[in-house]
Amino acid sequence: MKKGNMKKVILIFLTWWWLIFLKLELSAEGNFLWEVNDGGTKLYLLGSIHLMRKEMYPLDEKIEASFQNSDILVVEADPSKIDQQKMTELVMQNGFYKEGESLETKITAELYQKVSETFNNFDTPITQIRKYKPWLICLKLGLMNLEKLGMKSELGVDVHFIAKAQEREMEILELESADLQITLLSSFPEEHQIDYLEHVLNDTEDIERAVNDMIAAWKTGNVDSMNATVKQRILEDADKLPGLRDYYNNLFSQRDEHIFQKLITYLKSDSGKTYFVIVGAGHLVGKDGLLQMLEDNGYKTVQL
Numbered sequence: 001m002k003k004g005n006m007k008k009v010i011l012i013f014l015t016w017w018w019l020i021f022l023k024l025e026l027s028a029e030g031n032f033l034w035e036v037n038d039g040g041t042k043l044y045l046l047g048s049i050h051l052m053r054k055e056m057y058p059l060d061e062k063i064e065a066s067f068q069n070s071d072i073l074v075v076e077a078d079p080s081k082i083d084q085q086k087m088t089e090l091v092m093q094n095g096f097y098k099e100g101e102s103l104e105t106k107i108t109a110e111l112y113q114k115v116s117e118t119f120n121n122f123d124t125p126i127t128q129i130r131k132y133k134p135w136l137i138c139l140k141l142g143l144m145n146l147e148k149l150g151m152k153s154e155l156g157v158d159v160h161f162i163a164k165a166q167e168r169e170m171e172i173l174e175l176e177s178a179d180l181q182i183t184l185l186s187s188f189p190e191e192h193q194i195d196y197l198e199h200v201l202n203d204t205e206d207i208e209r210a211v212n213d214m215i216a217a218w219k220t221g222n223v224d225s226m227n228a229t230v231k232q233r234i235l236e237d238a239d240k241l242p243g244l245r246d247y248y249n250n251l252f253s254q255r256d257e258h259i260f261q262k263l264i265t266y267l268k269s270d271s272g273k274t275y276f277v278i279v280g281a282g283h284l285v286g287k288d289g290l291l292q293m294l295e296d297n298g299y300k301t302v303q304l
Contacts, residue, residue, distance in 0.1 A: 030221035030303040031060050032281055036294055038267035042274040044070060045263075045290070045301070047281030048158055049218055051151035056215070059160075062304045070276035073165040074266070075158050077178040080166075090179055094186035095136035102130045103137070107194055114201055122148070134193035135185050138200045145207045158278055175259050175279065184250060192243030199237050199244055214281075221303060223285060231286050253288050260293045267299070 032047035044066040049056075058064070067073075097103070104112050115137065116126040122144045129137055153159065165172050188196070203210065210229055217226035231252075238244040259279060266275050284290050291301050 031063055032218045032221050032223075032226075032284075033063055033066060033304045034284075034291065034301045035066075035304055036263075036267065036299050036301055038299070039270065040272040041267055041269055043263060043266060044274070044276045044304075045284065046157065046276070046278045047218065047284045048076075048156070048278045049215070049281065050156040050158055051146050051153050052155040052157065052160075053150050053152070053215075054155060056219070057155070057160075059157075066304065067161055067164065067276050069274060070170075071273040072171045072173060072275045073161060074173045074175060074262075074275050074277040075162065076175050076279055077181060078162060078172055078174050079159070079178070080162065081174065082178050087179060087182070090182055091136070094182070095133050096131050097133060103132065103134070104130060106190065107134075107197070111194070111198060111201075115197070118201055118204060133186070134190070134197040135188065138197055139185075141200060141204065145204060146211070149208060149211055151211070161276070161278060173275075175262055175277075176255075184255075188246060188250070189243070192246045195241035195243030196247050199234065199241055202237070218281060226281060227285055231282065252282065252286075256283055256288060256290055256293065259283060260290055263290065263294070264297070 034045045036043040036045060046063065046066075097106075103115065107115075112126075115129075118141065119126060119129060124144070129140065132140070162172065164170075214226060214229050217223070217229065234244050234248055238248070263277065266277075279290065282289075286292065294301055
């Protein structure tokens with residue numbers, strides 16, 4: 001896999017989680033930005049859209065001002081720290097079927113036909129992806145869907161602030177790492193990957209409306225609208241695609257607990273510093289999301 005394509009795979013991996021799972025039962029109007037304090041230590045918590053359109057800039061002044069007033073930037077994964085060779089090897093090892101195996105031998109003829117028809121709509125013949133495992137097909141399809149709608153990785157919120165932080169020689173911390181995320185996604189049992197693939201194919205049919213709704217929700221800070229977009233939909237689909245529950249629990253519930261513990265570490269550090277934390281918007285929302293977890297642990301979250 002070419003390095004340019006690898007960067008896109010990494011970015012869409014981050015983005016697809018934002019795209020596929022978003023919901024919350026808190027309601028407010030403002031930015032998708034919250035402030036959390038513990039004594040002299042402060043967090044700004046920004047829900048991210050990893051790919052954006054040019055017309056979505058400039059960002060709201062409150063978002064930019066919060067960043068300017070921060071000492072440390074925290075992101076899920078910093079693309080500038082990625083070992084491209086290691087990442088390529090990881091995807092090649094975990095994302096492709098070995099000799100004698102292919103997607104066609106692993107899924108039903110009906111689902112295989114649906115994959116073929118969907119990729120044909122992007123002028124991509126099935127022969128180009130027949131060796132991809134389901135999780136990697138989902139990433140590629142997600143990227144193509146977003147690019148078709150004018151979304152660009154170089155305009156993503158994370159990229160925007162990482163560049164600004166580098167200009168300021170600002171410390172940048174990672175909540176996770178790109179290779180950890182790829183390892184997690186590729187580690188699901190094959191039958192669960194297939195359920196996820198079917199879910200993504202179904203969502204593709206309505207992707208433009210979903211993206212537009214989420215952008216509108218993000219720009220206005222409307223968490224109810226963001227909530228209504230997808231997070232419960234994956235659980236609803238789990239009734240007929242049970243592997244989605246495994247995806248949800250691992251990609252959200254477990255990861256959110258890990259991220260939450262890091263946020264608490266920052267808040268309890270008594271450093272007196274201000275952290276500007278960027279996570280995919282899906283991690284903030286829902287009854288098991290970061291905002292609710294912070295509230296449940298006695299922290300007041302103030303939307304800006």
